[in-house]
Amino acid sequence: MAIDVILGLQWGDEGKGKIVDYLAPQYDVVARFQGGPNAGHTLKFDGKKFVLHTIPSGIFRPGLLNLIGNGVVIDPITLAKEIKSLEDAGVDYKGRLLVAKKAHLILPTHRYLDAASENAKGKSKIGSTLKGIGPTYMDKTGRNGLRVGDITRADFESRYNILKEKHLNLLNIYPEVAFDLKAEEQKWMDSLSVLRSLEMVDGEYYIENKLKEGKRILAEGAQGSMLDIDYGTYPFVTSSNTITAGVCIGLGVSPGRIGEVIGITKAYCTRVGSGPFPTELHGATGELLRKEGAEFGATTGRPRRCGWIDLPQLKYTIMLNGVTQLVVTKIDVLNNFEEIKAAEAYKVDGQQTERLPYDVCDTDISPVLSNHTGWQQSLDNAVEYGQLPDTARQYLEMLEQKLEVPVTMISTGPERKKLIVRETSPVV
Ligand code: GDP
Ligand code: IMO
Ligand code: MG
Numbered sequence: 001m002a003i004d005v006i007l008g009l010q011w012g013d014e015g016k017g018k019i020v021d022y023l024a025p026q027y028d029v030v031a032r033f034q035g036g037p038n039a040g041h042t043l044k045f046d047g048k049k050f051v052l053h054t055i056p057s058g059i060f061r062p063g064l065l066n067l068i069g070n071g072v073v074i075d076p077i078t079l080a081k082e083i084k085s086l087e088d089a090g091v092d093y094k095g096r097l098l099v100a101k102k103a104h105l106i107l108p109t110h111r112y113l114d115a116a117s118e119n120a121k122g123k124s125k126i127g128s129t130l131k132g133i134g135p136t137y138m139d140k141t142g143r144n145g146l147r148v149g150d151i152t153r154a155d156f157e158s159r160y161n162i163l164k165e166k167h168l169n170l171l172n173i174y175p176e177v178a179f180d181l182k183a184e185e186q187k188w189m190d191s192l193s194v195l196r197s198l199e200m201v202d203g204e205y206y207i208e209n210k211l212k213e214g215k216r217i218l219a220e221g222a223q224g225s226m227l228d229i230d231y232g233t234y235p236f237v238t239s240s241n242t243i244t245a246g247v248c249i250g251l252g253v254s255p256g257r258i259g260e261v262i263g264i265t266k267a268y269c270t271r272v273g274s275g276p277f278p279t280e281l282h283g284a285t286g287e288l289l290r291k292e293g294a295e296f297g298a299t300t301g302r303p304r305r306c307g308w309i310d311l312p313q314l315k316y317t318i319m320l321n322g323v324t325q326l327v328v329t330k331i332d333v334l335n336n337f338e339e340i341k342a343a344e345a346y347k348v349d350g351q352q353t354e355r356l357p358y359d360v361c362d363t364d365i366s367p368v369l370s371n372h373t374g375w376q377q378s379l380d381n382a383v384e385y386g387q388l389p390d391t392a393r394q395y396l397e398m399l400e401q402k403l404e405v406p407v408t409m410i411s412t413g414p415e416r417k418k419l420i421v422r423e424t425s426p427v428v
Helices: 016-026 076-088 108-124 133-141 148-152 156-171 181-196 203-212 245-251 284-292 311-321 390-403
Strands: 003-008 029-032 041-045 048-052 065-068 097-100 199-201 217-224 258-266 269-271 305-307 325-329 339-348 351-353 365-373 407-411 419-421
Touching (some): 016 041, 016 217, 016 258, 016 325, 016 407, 065 203, 076 181, 108 133, 108 156, 148 156, 148 199, 203 217, 217 245, 284 305, 311 390, 325 390, 339 390, 365 390
Parallel strands (some): 003 258, 029 065, 029 217, 325 407
Antiparallel strands (some): 041 048, 269 305, 339 351, 407 419
16 A cells, blocks of 8 residues: 655645545545654634644544654644644544654743744745754754654653753843743643653654554645655754655555645735745735735734746646645635746746756846636535536646646635536546
């Protein structure tokens, strides 16, 4: 059996949570492989809305197993809050939510360091979600981190204190920021009991055994490929590998195990936080996209920057991920646009190119845009591909043709049911 992958092809918030939730019943296990509570995955069904940060988006499907994999960084406080909201909603998660022992823990002082380091960056700040992601991955690669499995060790408290002291010393290099460490530490210690109540597993063996039993596994990405630590718009990125290769590292599986790679793109483009965004729209059109798409962060509430879809950018992330199918979300957001644009190439130093330059953060990139006729009508009645207006289909087929990957699903609204699945999809 292979592991199928769902991941974002832009700068995050492509609608991964919705698509994972939709496809989950066809799988036995959904596994998050990287990122942490910087993620905000929104699910809407039966008139209810849930935002998941650490828990995989398969949790609302009865019987389905959900693994928080090795590559994820976990803040026990956020996890406990998420679990509480599941309990409040009457979701039976017990025995279905598992945590990999090798996943690293986000300490309160990691968040403290995140805040202090961002604050010190001034104008060049990354726009981090301040969830402690960067400092936690730094401790992981620096070989100082604490892992989930460590919470059962007799010397856990002393290990915690050693790392905390290290962080407090580090904090001296930054100007002071407000952070109530005592209160946060108390919450953190209290929430460890929730983490302890979950089943801890050796993630790599767990996945291997499931595959041997013939179970189907779906890997759920967080963030987007343009936020990848290696291949994103560095340094305006997150601290993990968000691309398909991250599945192998984050779950402990070999590359040969990867099956379908389902890449998600919005019908336009957004980014939250700082950094380059070649097709960004600063005026009324960008405002309209933000309004129609309700583009405000699911984790931080910050307004998202909006712009047109960027084909060279998508070609780049399709290449990095080996995408086998495309899902286009939020197409309904374009319903009222008379004209829709798409970047076909970039102008860099007077030269036209389809490649993202190395120094993407310091280069003036202007997009070369093509025009596409809008449909100017609601898509509420379209439940099959053939029922979409001609111009909507033309737009989708243009994407398919230029990106050389089949569009297998089209999302027409936030609700679970608002999804058109094309017959060509090998997954459904
Ligand atoms: P994720 O991080 O990739 O899971 O995406 P987010 O949940 O952060 O952001 C996607 C937002 O768009 C959420 O508010 C979703 O409810 C919403 N959404 C998802 N698909 C659609 C769609 O097809 N149309 C519209 N209008 N909203 C959508
Ligand atoms: P989902 O999974 C959108 C962005 C932040 C910031 C940069 C670094 O919901 O798509 P970090 O907190 O990781 O240090 O922030 O990455 N970012 C996201 N943007 N969606 C996300 O997750 C994001 N997670 C991080 O805004 O620019
Ligand atoms: Mg999100």
